[in-house]
Amino acid sequence: MKCFTKKENPQKEAVKTYIETDQNILQFLAKLPKEIGKDLISLSMHDHYIDVVTREGKEMVHMKFSEAMDLLKNYPVVQIHRSHWASLKAIKTVKKTGRSRSLELSDGCVLPINKKYENVVS
16 A cells, blocks of 8 residues: 655645635635635634634635535535534544534634534544
């Protein structure tokens, strides 16, 4: 079995290429300022705004959450709550406290997992 370095990982490169060519994903990413990059970690809904977190920063974007989810349907993500979405590659650990669960993400943020979505991260 061949091991790949981060630079040689063909699966990661294929996902990156797909993300860079999907028009819906590009339409969403175009709403973000260049300074925060395009490597998404999470989205959280706040009224009519979405708090978009990337590896380089965060930005509030005026958009319906359902519209963002529709544009990002081909992005490697998981919806964990009606108000929260997390990038699969940003998930660090799944925490369980009593009957509730949460995700710890690569940026240190902890987001709740709604019971409805528990099966997508277990």
